[in-house]
Amino acid sequence: MHLFLDMEKKKDPVNEPAGKTYNIPADGSLGLLALGIDGLKAWRKKRREQREKSEGKTGRENNG
Amino acid sequence: MAERIAKRVLLIGWDAADWKIINPLLESGQMPALQKLISRGVMGNIATLDPPLSPMLWTSISTGKTADKHGILGFVEPDPVTGKVRPSSVTSRKVKALWNILQQNGLRSHAVGWWPSHPAEPLDGVYVSNFFAKPNDAFDQPWPVAENSVHPGELAETLAECRVHPGEISFAHILPFVPDAHKVDQDKDKRLSGIATLLASGSTYHAVATWIMQNREWDFLAVYLNEIDLFSHTFMKFHPPQMAGMPDELFALYKDVLNGAYRFHDMMLERLMELAGDDTVIILTSDHGFHSENLRPKYLPTDPAAPAMEHAPYGVLCISGPGITPDERVYGATLLDIAPTVLTLFGLPVGKDMDGKALVQVLEKNVLPEFIESWENVSGNSGQHSSEVREDPWAAQQAMQQLVELGYVEALGEDDAESADKIRRESRFYLARVFISTNRLDEAIPVLEELHREVPDVIRFGLRLAFVYHQAGRTEDARKIIDELRAKQERENDLPPLDYLEGSLLFSEGRPLKALALLRRAEQGKSHMPGLHLLIGQIYTSTRNWADAERAFIRALSIDPDNARAHHGLAFAALRQDKIELAIDEALNAVGLKYQLPAAHYHLGEALYKYGDHEKAAQAFEVCVRMAPGNRRARMWLAKIYSEHLGENEKADAHIRFVKEFIRGTITVVSGLPRSGTSMMMQMLRAGGLDVISDEKREADESNPKGYFEDERVKKLHLDNSWLADAEGKVIKVVAPLLQFLPAGYNYRIIFMQREIGEVLKSQQKMLGKKDDKNYPTTLADAFSKQLEKAQAWMKAQPYVSFLEVNYRDVIADPLAKAEEIAAFTGENPDPLAMAEAVSGELYRNRKSNV
Numbered sequence: 025m026h027l028f029l030d031m032e033k034k035k036d037p038v039n040e041p042a043g044k045t046y047n048i049p050a051d052g053s054l055g056l057l058a059l060g061i062d063g064l065k066a067w068r069k070k071r072r073e074q075r076e077k078s079e080g081k082t083g084r085e086n087n088g
Numbered sequence: 089m090a091e092r093i094a095k096r097v098l099l100i101g102w103d104a105a106d107w108k109i110i111n112p113l114l115e116s117g118q119m120p121a122l123q124k125l126i127s128r129g130v131m132g133n134i135a136t137l138d139p140p141l142s143p144m145l146w147t148s149i150s151t152g153k154t155a156d157k158h159g160i161l162g163f164v165e166p167d168p169v170t171g172k173v174r175p176s177s178v179t180s181r182k183v184k185a186l187w188n189i190l191q192q193n194g195l196r197s198h199a200v201g202w203w204p205s206h207p208a209e210p211l212d213g214v215y216v217s218n219f220f221a222k223p224n225d226a227f228d229q230p231w232p233v234a235e236n237s238v239h240p241g242e243l244a245e246t247l248a249e250c251r252v253h254p255g256e257i258s259f260a261h262i263l264p265f266v267p268d269a270h271k272v273d274q275d276k277d278k279r280l281s282g283i284a285t286l287l288a289s290g291s292t293y294h295a296v297a298t299w300i301m302q303n304r305e306w307d308f309l310a311v312y313l314n315e316i317d318l319f320s321h322t323f324m325k326f327h328p329p330q331m332a333g334m335p336d337e338l339f340a341l342y343k344d345v346l347n348g349a350y351r352f353h354d355m356m357l358e359r360l361m362e363l364a365g366d367d368t369v370i371i372l373t374s375d376h377g378f379h380s381e382n383l384r385p386k387y388l389p390t391d392p393a394a395p396a397m398e399h400a401p402y403g404v405l406c407i408s409g410p411g412i413t414p415d416e417r418v419y420g421a422t423l424l425d426i427a428p429t430v431l432t433l434f435g436l437p438v439g440k441d442m443d444g445k446a447l448v449q450v451l452e453k454n455v456l457p458e459f460i461e462s463w464e465n466v467s468g469n470s471g472q473h474s475s476e477v478r479e480d481p482w483a484a485q486q487a488m489q490q491l492v493e494l495g496y497v498e499a500l501g502e503d504d505a506e507s508a509d510k511i512r513r514e515s516r517f518y519l520a521r522v523f524i525s526t527n528r529l530d531e532a533i534p535v536l537e538e539l540h541r542e543v544p545d546v547i548r549f550g551l552r553l554a555f556v557y558h559q560a561g562r563t564e565d566a567r568k569i570i571d572e573l574r575a576k577q578e579r580e581n582d583l584p585p586l587d588y589l590e591g592s593l594l595f596s597e598g599r600p601l602k603a604l605a606l607l608r609r610a611e612q613g614k615s616h617m618p619g620l621h622l623l624i625g626q627i628y629t630s631t632r633n634w635a636d637a638e639r640a641f642i643r644a645l646s647i648d649p650d651n652a653r654a655h656h657g658l659a660f661a662a663l664r665q666d667k668i669e670l671a672i673d674e675a676l677n678a679v680g681l682k683y684q685l686p687a688a689h690y691h692l693g694e695a696l697y698k699y700g701d702h703e704k705a706a707q708a709f710e711v712c713v714r715m716a717p718g719n720r721r722a723r724m725w726l727a728k729i730y731s732e733h734l735g736e737n738e739k740a741d742a743h744i745r746f747v748k749e750f751i752r753g754t755i756t757v758v759s760g761l762p763r764s765g766t767s768m769m770m771q772m773l774r775a776g777g778l779d780v781i782s783d784e785k786r787e788a789d790e791s792n793p794k795g796y797f798e799d800e801r802v803k804k805l806h807l808d809n810s811w812l813a814d815a816e817g818k819v820i821k822v823v824a825p826l827l828q829f830l831p832a833g834y835n836y837r838i839i840f841m842q843r844e845i846g847e848v849l850k851s852q853q854k855m856l857g858k859k860d861d862k863n864y865p866t867t868l869a870d871a872f873s874k875q876l877e878k879a880q881a882w883m884k885a886q887p888y889v890s891f892l893e894v895n896y897r898d899v900i901a902d903p904l905a906k907a908e909e910i911a912a913f914t915g916e917n918p919d920p921l922a923m924a925e926a927v928s929g930e931l932y933r934n935r936k937s938n939v
Contacts, residue, residue, distance in 0.1 A: 049260060051258040051259065051260035052256070052257075052258055052260055053260055053261070054261055054287075054352055057252070057291040057352075058291075058294070058352065058355035058356045058358070058359055060294055060295045060298025060356075060359055060363075061249070061250055061295045061296075061298045061299040061302070062298070062302075063295075064249065064250065064252065065249070
């Protein structure tokens with residue numbers, strides 16, 4: 025089975041009109057690459073957040 | 089100034105995209121963006137140029153000029169300063185690209201990733217070169233933007249964010265291409281990292297394009313993506329159907345990769361379409377197609393640029409948007425047409441020095457393109473490099489290594505000078521191919537002669553030289569080279585191309601049977617020669633061997649089901665075997681694939697007539713005469729159908745008038761002195777399948793046991809020649825003294841029989857019942873000789889006469905060789921074998937002993 029993400033046909037494909045963000049996978053997706061610079065930015069932001077979250081958790085565990 | 093049709097133009101380049109891969113994806117709804125583009129505009133094939141090497145082709149697309157004019161002659165070039173080899177760079181482009189011309193006309197133009205485009209041109213808009221995406225080795229190391237890859241330079245830092253490093257690509261990106269990626273042993277099999285590299289580079293240039301569209305005003309944006317070509321070179325061999333010898337496990341792993349690449353490009357296309365908006369004209373083009381299915385080469389030689397043998401002659405073209413005819417097909421486009429078309433869309437004149445044409449047929453409005461002598465003479469800031477600009481050798485060396493890794497370029501030897509020399513020869517070779525493809529054989533020949541002299545052991549240079557000699561009608565020179573190459577030929581794989589070339593040569597010389605023997609041998613080789621079976625089919629057709637022709641065309645179609653000429657050949661062979669429905673189907677297939685095939689429309693008409701559909705038959709013949717107004721037979725068919733079946737006498741008369749006024753009919757004439765072998769020749773031509781005119785009043789006898797093939801009307805030719813119209817397309821026998829009474833108004837092909845006068849006289853004496861006279865009839869011999877001289881002088885003097893002198897003894901000595909020569913001369917494709925069989929050696933011997 026193919027795992028291609030179908031692109032949403034919305035004016036702003038990363039951010040929904042109400043401002044609610046999609047679930048951007050930290051591992052990225054072809055859909056995000058295909059969005060161009062917006063997709064790259066959103067993915068890298070998510071990756072950064074994920075990394076920070078993971079580092080924070082590790083830090084808390086180490087401190088706890 | 090002409091009307092501007094397009095507000096904006098987005099030119100998207102997909103290297104090597106091919107309809108054969110796209111069509112099934114469109115049908116299954118897996119390329120929805122492209123489907124939308126097609127429904128809003130035109131789609132069709134775009135013909136590539138020769139040689140099909142991407143840097144040359146994309147520069148022709150952006151300039152509208154052939155490579156000899158634009159100056160990019162291959163993947164690499166010698167560095168003018170160091171003498172070493174460097175990747176072809178944009179500083180070598182001698183003419184303006186579209187973005188330069190458009191900028192001079194006040195249009196905001198940007199270019200992304202074009203090949204070649206490094207170092208970045210100083211355009212007023214954003215210009216990102218094809219060195220921009222090249223990654224450093226490790227993801228976690230600093231990755232400075234390649235020097236001179238971005239203009240304006242101050243944007244480099246901003247655009248750096250658009251770059252995707254292969255190290256960023258995760259399994260989430262890879263799995264859609266290789267669902268069982270976990271099974272790959274990546275220490276041994278590097279294909280997954282290859283996919284990551286391609287995804288990263290494609291995504292990079294795509295992201296730059298989206299950045300420009302979102303952050304800059306633009307009238308014209310050109311974005312080029314190389315990845316479909318690179319995916320195809322690595323993964324076409326895994327694409328279904330499974331190739332012979334492909335292990336099941338590898339096929340299962342990688343069979344989806346190519347479809348994945350196309351689908352990913354469709355996703356990127358959707359984003360570009362969205363950002364461009366509905367008021368933009370979008371042109372999507374590839375530079376060539378890519379051989380798939382049975383056309384995949386069985387092996388690639390080690391020659392430089394050998395991977396280009398996988399390139400197919402037609403790429404994809406879609407033009408879509410306001411002002412473009414929706415949901416239509418475009419025919420007859422070539423890569424050279426893109427630049428003139430873009431200029432016309434912007435209401436700008438086309439350079440007369442451009443080699444392509446504006447595709448005005450795709451426009452909703454009737455538009456006549458305007459012209460300018462040359463855009464090269466227009467002054468003002470075009471955003472081109474100044475002449476002082478020099479190449480960055482480090483960046484060049486990096487890109488060079490990439491080309492070597494991709495298999496496009498032979499690995500450099502240790503000696504730089506030797507490498508530079510090799511590259512120089514390659515570029516000369518490509519230049520010669522450009523000359524050949526633009527029908528400038530006189531310019532190609534000296535280049536190839538020089539190459540062949542320099543390196544006589546390089547078979548492909550010699551082969552090409554022999555091919556050009558052949559094209560130029562220098563048969564002897566071609567044969568000399570072929571013999572030379574045969575003597576040198578060392579590799580097993582060099583033999584089939586030699587056989588193929590010599591076979592073509594023999595066929596064009598009218599030696600179909602000898603040609604066939606060589607072509608059958610060529611069939612046994614592994615070489616990639618898609619045209620081979622087509623040529624074999626054409627030879628069988630030329631000898632009226634319909635069943636074998638049918639088999640050959642079916643074989644050609646089993647390799648390439650979309651070959652219009654093979655479909656047409658099959659239709660013709662079927663028609664002559666009265667397989668009418670097959671003929672109709674195949675003729676329709678042929679014209680569906682390539683509309684501009686007047687002969688296919690002709691045979692479609694003939695098949696439909698035999699099927700009883702006179703109206704449709706007339707339509708097919710009408711299409712034929714629109715494409716080939718001088719096709720006499722099609723017009724005669726139309727006259728017959730209109731008058732006999734459709735009751736449209738005016739139309740019938742119009743075609744007959746056209747024939748009488750504008751088309752000169754051709755009559756084949758057999759001539760010579762009586763008893764010089766004229767009846768034998770008539771007999772041969774009839775056996776070969778030609779229609780001979782004879783009233784059969786003079787019956788066969790001991791002297792001519794198979795008949796005389798004479799016609800009473802010929803004897804009165806000097807009194808009445810009105811009946812000659814009946815002889816058009818047929819054969820008549822006219823004795824030498826009467827030739828001069830053949831009227832002007834027809835073309836005559838005269839087969840003039842020669843026989844030693846003494847033999848002729850003896851044969852005549854015997855026929856007249858006179859006993860062998862020991863006195864040689866000198867007076868009669870002189871008179872006949874004078875008649876022959878007179879007839880020959882007359883034939884030479886008439887502009888509408890072509891003639892072939894055939895020696896009677898030569899025919900008897902080698903009937904087959906002469907039959908082939910005569911068949912070729914007639915141009916009517918009689919079967920030489922049947923002609924040869926009609927010559928009875930025993931009969932000749934009998935006569936000889938009795939004369």
